[in-house]
Amino acid sequence: MSRATLTTVVLAAMVWTTMTAFGGIAAETVILYPNIFDDPPASLERARAFLVVAGPGDYYPPLGAATVLTLLAASVLTWRDRRLRWWVVGAAAVFVTCEFLFSAAFFWPRNTIMFVDPIGMHSPAYLREVAAEFVAGHRVRLVGSAVTAALAFVALWRRLRSTTAPRPVAGPPLETAR
Numbered sequence: 376m377s378r379a380t381l382t383t384v385v386l387a388a389m390v391w392t393t394m395t396a397f398g399g400i401a402a403e404t405v406i407l408y409p410n411i412f413d414d415p416p417a418s419l420e421r422a423r424a425f426l427v428v429a430g431p432g433d434y435y436p437p438l439g440a441a442t443v444l445t446l447l448a449a450s451v452l453t454w455r456d457r458r459l460r461w462w463v464v465g466a467a468a469v470f471v472t473c474e475f476l477f478s479a480a481f482f483w484p485r486n487t488i489m490f491v492d493p494i495g496m497h498s499p500a501y502l503r504e505v506a507a508e509f510v511a512g513h514r515v516r517l518v519g520s521a522v523t524a525a526l527a528f529v530a531l532w533r534r535l536r537s538t539t540a541p542r543p544v545a546g547p548p549l550e551t552a553r
Contacts (some may be wrong), residue, residue, distance in 0.1 A: 379538065382452040386463075386531040390524070391444040391467065395473070396438055399525040400517055403431065408510065416499050421490050432486075439474060446470060446527075453530070458537060462530035466523050471496040473519020477512070485509045 376384075411422040446467040453459040488497060488505050497505075 376501035380453070382449075383531075383534055385445060385452055386459075386527075386534050387447045389442075389449045389463070389466070390527045390531045392442040392445050393470065393520075393527040394437065395523040396402050396435070396442055397520040399438070400520045402416075404513065404517055407431075412510050415489075416494075416497075416502040419502060419506065420494060423490060423494075424488075426550065434537065435473070442470060443467075443475070449530070453534075458533055459530050461531065468521040468528065469519050469526065473516055474523070477515060477519070482509065482516070483511050485512075511526045 407422075411418055446463070449463045450460075450467055453463050485505050485508060489502065490508070
């Protein structure tokens with residue numbers, strides 16, 4: 376496989392992983408979060424009972440790792456192409472900042488409080504406060520995910536535009552006006 380083809384394939388994989396992550400986060404926002412954060416602590420207990428077999432913690436770590444790998448590979452493959460470099464690096468920077476670093480520093484401790492610590496360990500008032508912080512911080516993650524997906528898409532779009540050969544014009548050439 377040529378480097379040009381590999382670059383296009385990796386960019387397509389990058390778009391797929393970033394759009395899949397954004398779609399998952401958007402779906403959580405409108406489907407799960409209204410149920411999970413409706414009335415803490417009761418809604419948190421219901422969420423624990425519902426998310427027994429699989430939950431976001433089973434889905435996002437492998438997807439995040441795949442996204443980081445495709446962003447890293449795309450960064451390496453497009454580094455010499457100024458038309459693409461900053462779109463890809465921008466997508467990687469936003470993803471790492473909003474999805475990984477922000478999640479590790481902000482969401483993981485709150486997830487532990489709401490979903491790992493024993494029920495009854497924290498007061499209802501504290502759980503409501505933590506849930507409200509989580510929902511407010513989630514907006515940062517949602518916007519960051521949307522920006523990451525958009526930057527990745529623009530990089531692929533620019534790549535495809537630059538590698539698509541112009542189509543020959545059918546018919547006789549047009550006469551020029553005198």
